[in-house]
Amino acid sequence: MTTKGSCMCGDVEYQFTGEPAMKALCHCIDCQKWTGGAFTSNAVVPRTSFQVNKGSPKAYDITGDSGKINKHFFCSNCGSSLYTELEIMPDMTVIKAGGLDGGAASLGNAIGAELYVKDRVSYLQSIDGAKQEQKM
Structure with missing residues:
Protein backbone atom coordinates (compact mmCIF):
# COMPACT_ATOMS: atom_id res chain seq x y z
CA MET A 1 0.00 0.00 0.00
CA THR A 2 1.29 3.46 -0.92
CA THR A 3 0.04 6.61 0.80
CA LYS A 4 0.74 9.96 -0.84
CA GLY A 5 0.72 13.49 0.50
CA SER A 6 1.64 17.04 -0.42
CA CYS A 7 1.84 20.60 0.78
CA MET A 8 -1.03 23.02 0.22
CA CYS A 9 0.40 24.54 -2.99
CA GLY A 10 1.59 21.22 -4.47
CA ASP A 11 5.27 22.20 -4.75
CA VAL A 12 6.24 19.28 -2.48
CA GLU A 13 4.88 15.75 -2.86
CA TYR A 14 5.85 12.67 -0.87
CA GLN A 15 4.79 9.13 -0.19
CA PHE A 16 5.30 6.17 2.10
CA THR A 17 4.66 2.48 1.65
CA GLY A 18 3.09 0.12 4.13
CA GLU A 19 1.25 0.84 7.35
CA PRO A 20 2.49 3.41 9.89
CA ALA A 21 4.37 1.95 12.84
CA MET A 22 2.41 4.36 15.04
CA LYS A 23 -0.43 6.85 14.73
CA ALA A 24 -0.14 9.55 17.36
CA LEU A 25 -1.21 13.00 18.40
CA CYS A 26 1.46 15.24 19.88
CA HIS A 27 0.40 18.03 22.23
CA CYS A 28 3.89 19.45 22.94
CA ILE A 29 4.42 23.21 22.82
CA ASP A 30 6.83 22.78 19.89
CA CYS A 31 4.11 21.11 17.78
CA GLN A 32 1.57 23.73 18.83
CA LYS A 33 3.91 26.54 17.72
CA TRP A 34 4.92 24.76 14.52
CA THR A 35 1.37 24.17 13.33
CA GLY A 36 -0.49 27.07 14.90
CA GLY A 37 -2.91 24.48 16.31
CA ALA A 38 -3.52 22.61 19.55
CA PHE A 39 -1.61 19.47 18.47
CA THR A 40 -0.20 17.56 15.51
CA SER A 41 -1.60 14.32 14.15
CA ASN A 42 1.16 12.03 12.96
CA ALA A 43 1.82 8.89 10.95
CA VAL A 44 5.16 7.51 12.12
CA VAL A 45 6.79 5.43 9.37
CA PRO A 46 10.19 3.82 8.78
CA ARG A 47 12.49 6.29 6.97
CA THR A 48 13.23 3.58 4.43
CA SER A 49 9.55 3.57 3.38
CA PHE A 50 9.33 7.38 2.99
CA GLN A 51 10.41 9.48 0.02
CA VAL A 52 9.95 12.99 -1.34
CA ASN A 53 8.87 12.71 -4.98
CA LYS A 54 8.67 16.38 -5.90
CA GLY A 55 10.25 19.56 -4.60
CA SER A 56 12.83 20.32 -1.95
CA PRO A 57 11.42 20.98 1.52
CA LYS A 58 13.17 23.44 3.79
CA ALA A 59 14.08 22.42 7.32
CA TYR A 60 14.13 24.09 10.70
CA ASP A 61 16.02 22.50 13.60
CA ILE A 62 15.01 22.85 17.22
CA THR A 63 16.34 21.09 20.29
CA GLY A 64 13.69 18.90 21.91
CA ASP A 65 13.26 18.04 25.59
CA SER A 66 15.66 15.13 25.06
CA GLY A 67 18.47 17.54 24.15
CA LYS A 68 18.45 16.03 20.65
CA ILE A 69 17.57 17.79 17.38
CA ASN A 70 14.03 17.75 15.95
CA LYS A 71 14.30 18.60 12.24
CA HIS A 72 10.99 20.02 10.96
CA PHE A 73 10.47 20.01 7.19
CA PHE A 74 8.09 22.43 5.46
CA CYS A 75 7.27 23.88 2.05
CA SER A 76 9.24 27.04 1.37
CA ASN A 77 6.44 28.42 -0.82
CA CYS A 78 3.21 27.86 1.16
CA GLY A 79 4.68 27.06 4.59
CA SER A 80 2.83 23.76 5.04
CA SER A 81 4.21 21.52 7.78
CA LEU A 82 5.24 18.24 6.15
CA TYR A 83 7.24 15.90 8.37
CA THR A 84 9.79 15.68 11.16
CA GLU A 85 12.97 13.69 11.66
CA LEU A 86 13.85 13.22 15.33
CA GLU A 87 17.39 12.36 16.41
CA ILE A 88 15.89 10.21 19.17
CA MET A 89 14.10 8.14 16.47
CA PRO A 90 16.77 7.90 13.74
CA ASP A 91 15.00 5.17 11.77
CA MET A 92 11.57 6.84 11.62
CA THR A 93 9.91 9.77 9.84
CA VAL A 94 7.00 11.54 11.55
CA ILE A 95 4.61 12.64 8.82
CA LYS A 96 2.07 15.35 9.62
CA ALA A 97 -1.20 13.63 8.76
CA GLY A 98 -2.96 16.79 7.58
CA GLY A 99 -0.97 16.68 4.34
CA LEU A 100 -1.96 13.12 3.45
CA ASP A 101 -4.15 12.68 0.37
CA GLY A 102 -7.44 10.87 -0.15
CA GLY A 103 -8.82 11.12 3.35
CA ALA A 104 -5.75 9.54 4.94
CA ALA A 105 -5.48 12.52 7.34
CA SER A 106 -8.01 10.67 9.52
CA LEU A 107 -5.34 8.02 10.22
CA GLY A 108 -8.09 5.43 9.94
CA ASN A 109 -9.69 6.85 13.11
CA ALA A 110 -7.16 4.76 15.07
CA ILE A 111 -4.89 6.90 17.24
CA GLY A 112 -2.57 4.65 19.24
CA ALA A 113 -0.95 7.26 21.47
CA GLU A 114 -1.16 10.82 22.65
CA ASP A 119 0.73 20.20 27.43
CA ARG A 120 -2.70 19.24 26.03
CA VAL A 121 -5.02 22.27 25.89
CA SER A 122 -7.75 22.15 28.51
CA TYR A 123 -10.68 22.00 26.10
CA LEU A 124 -9.53 18.67 24.59
CA GLN A 125 -10.25 15.29 26.14
CA SER A 126 -8.14 12.16 25.86
CA ILE A 127 -8.91 9.69 23.09
CA ASP A 128 -10.42 6.47 24.38
CA GLY A 129 -8.02 3.56 23.95
CA ALA A 130 -4.99 5.71 23.08
CA LYS A 131 -1.95 5.38 25.31
CA GLN A 132 -1.49 8.61 27.28
CA GLU A 133 2.15 9.73 27.63
CA GLN A 134 3.16 12.74 29.73
CA LYS A 135 6.19 13.20 27.43
CA MET A 136 7.64 11.22 24.53
Missing part, protein backbone atom coordinates in the same frame (compact mmCIF):
# COMPACT_ATOMS: atom_id res chain seq x y z
CA LEU A 115 2.21 12.36 23.47
CA TYR A 116 2.97 15.28 25.78
CA VAL A 117 -0.48 15.16 27.33
CA LYS A 118 0.93 17.42 30.07
Whole structure:
Protein backbone atom coordinates (compact mmCIF):
# COMPACT_ATOMS: atom_id res chain seq x y z
CA MET A 1 0.00 0.00 0.00
CA THR A 2 1.29 3.46 -0.92
CA THR A 3 0.04 6.61 0.80
CA LYS A 4 0.74 9.96 -0.84
CA GLY A 5 0.72 13.49 0.50
CA SER A 6 1.64 17.04 -0.42
CA CYS A 7 1.84 20.60 0.78
CA MET A 8 -1.03 23.02 0.22
CA CYS A 9 0.40 24.54 -2.99
CA GLY A 10 1.59 21.22 -4.47
CA ASP A 11 5.27 22.20 -4.75
CA VAL A 12 6.24 19.28 -2.48
CA GLU A 13 4.88 15.75 -2.86
CA TYR A 14 5.85 12.67 -0.87
CA GLN A 15 4.79 9.13 -0.19
CA PHE A 16 5.30 6.17 2.10
CA THR A 17 4.66 2.48 1.65
CA GLY A 18 3.09 0.12 4.13
CA GLU A 19 1.25 0.84 7.35
CA PRO A 20 2.49 3.41 9.89
CA ALA A 21 4.37 1.95 12.84
CA MET A 22 2.41 4.36 15.04
CA LYS A 23 -0.43 6.85 14.73
CA ALA A 24 -0.14 9.55 17.36
CA LEU A 25 -1.21 13.00 18.40
CA CYS A 26 1.46 15.24 19.88
CA HIS A 27 0.40 18.03 22.23
CA CYS A 28 3.89 19.45 22.94
CA ILE A 29 4.42 23.21 22.82
CA ASP A 30 6.83 22.78 19.89
CA CYS A 31 4.11 21.11 17.78
CA GLN A 32 1.57 23.73 18.83
CA LYS A 33 3.91 26.54 17.72
CA TRP A 34 4.92 24.76 14.52
CA THR A 35 1.37 24.17 13.33
CA GLY A 36 -0.49 27.07 14.90
CA GLY A 37 -2.91 24.48 16.31
CA ALA A 38 -3.52 22.61 19.55
CA PHE A 39 -1.61 19.47 18.47
CA THR A 40 -0.20 17.56 15.51
CA SER A 41 -1.60 14.32 14.15
CA ASN A 42 1.16 12.03 12.96
CA ALA A 43 1.82 8.89 10.95
CA VAL A 44 5.16 7.51 12.12
CA VAL A 45 6.79 5.43 9.37
CA PRO A 46 10.19 3.82 8.78
CA ARG A 47 12.49 6.29 6.97
CA THR A 48 13.23 3.58 4.43
CA SER A 49 9.55 3.57 3.38
CA PHE A 50 9.33 7.38 2.99
CA GLN A 51 10.41 9.48 0.02
CA VAL A 52 9.95 12.99 -1.34
CA ASN A 53 8.87 12.71 -4.98
CA LYS A 54 8.67 16.38 -5.90
CA GLY A 55 10.25 19.56 -4.60
CA SER A 56 12.83 20.32 -1.95
CA PRO A 57 11.42 20.98 1.52
CA LYS A 58 13.17 23.44 3.79
CA ALA A 59 14.08 22.42 7.32
CA TYR A 60 14.13 24.09 10.70
CA ASP A 61 16.02 22.50 13.60
CA ILE A 62 15.01 22.85 17.22
CA THR A 63 16.34 21.09 20.29
CA GLY A 64 13.69 18.90 21.91
CA ASP A 65 13.26 18.04 25.59
CA SER A 66 15.66 15.13 25.06
CA GLY A 67 18.47 17.54 24.15
CA LYS A 68 18.45 16.03 20.65
CA ILE A 69 17.57 17.79 17.38
CA ASN A 70 14.03 17.75 15.95
CA LYS A 71 14.30 18.60 12.24
CA HIS A 72 10.99 20.02 10.96
CA PHE A 73 10.47 20.01 7.19
CA PHE A 74 8.09 22.43 5.46
CA CYS A 75 7.27 23.88 2.05
CA SER A 76 9.24 27.04 1.37
CA ASN A 77 6.44 28.42 -0.82
CA CYS A 78 3.21 27.86 1.16
CA GLY A 79 4.68 27.06 4.59
CA SER A 80 2.83 23.76 5.04
CA SER A 81 4.21 21.52 7.78
CA LEU A 82 5.24 18.24 6.15
CA TYR A 83 7.24 15.90 8.37
CA THR A 84 9.79 15.68 11.16
CA GLU A 85 12.97 13.69 11.66
CA LEU A 86 13.85 13.22 15.33
CA GLU A 87 17.39 12.36 16.41
CA ILE A 88 15.89 10.21 19.17
CA MET A 89 14.10 8.14 16.47
CA PRO A 90 16.77 7.90 13.74
CA ASP A 91 15.00 5.17 11.77
CA MET A 92 11.57 6.84 11.62
CA THR A 93 9.91 9.77 9.84
CA VAL A 94 7.00 11.54 11.55
CA ILE A 95 4.61 12.64 8.82
CA LYS A 96 2.07 15.35 9.62
CA ALA A 97 -1.20 13.63 8.76
CA GLY A 98 -2.96 16.79 7.58
CA GLY A 99 -0.97 16.68 4.34
CA LEU A 100 -1.96 13.12 3.45
CA ASP A 101 -4.15 12.68 0.37
CA GLY A 102 -7.44 10.87 -0.15
CA GLY A 103 -8.82 11.12 3.35
CA ALA A 104 -5.75 9.54 4.94
CA ALA A 105 -5.48 12.52 7.34
CA SER A 106 -8.01 10.67 9.52
CA LEU A 107 -5.34 8.02 10.22
CA GLY A 108 -8.09 5.43 9.94
CA ASN A 109 -9.69 6.85 13.11
CA ALA A 110 -7.16 4.76 15.07
CA ILE A 111 -4.89 6.90 17.24
CA GLY A 112 -2.57 4.65 19.24
CA ALA A 113 -0.95 7.26 21.47
CA GLU A 114 -1.16 10.82 22.65
CA LEU A 115 2.21 12.36 23.47
CA TYR A 116 2.97 15.28 25.78
CA VAL A 117 -0.48 15.16 27.33
CA LYS A 118 0.93 17.42 30.07
CA ASP A 119 0.73 20.20 27.43
CA ARG A 120 -2.70 19.24 26.03
CA VAL A 121 -5.02 22.27 25.89
CA SER A 122 -7.75 22.15 28.51
CA TYR A 123 -10.68 22.00 26.10
CA LEU A 124 -9.53 18.67 24.59
CA GLN A 125 -10.25 15.29 26.14
CA SER A 126 -8.14 12.16 25.86
CA ILE A 127 -8.91 9.69 23.09
CA ASP A 128 -10.42 6.47 24.38
CA GLY A 129 -8.02 3.56 23.95
CA ALA A 130 -4.99 5.71 23.08
CA LYS A 131 -1.95 5.38 25.31
CA GLN A 132 -1.49 8.61 27.28
CA GLU A 133 2.15 9.73 27.63
CA GLN A 134 3.16 12.74 29.73
CA LYS A 135 6.19 13.20 27.43
CA MET A 136 7.64 11.22 24.53
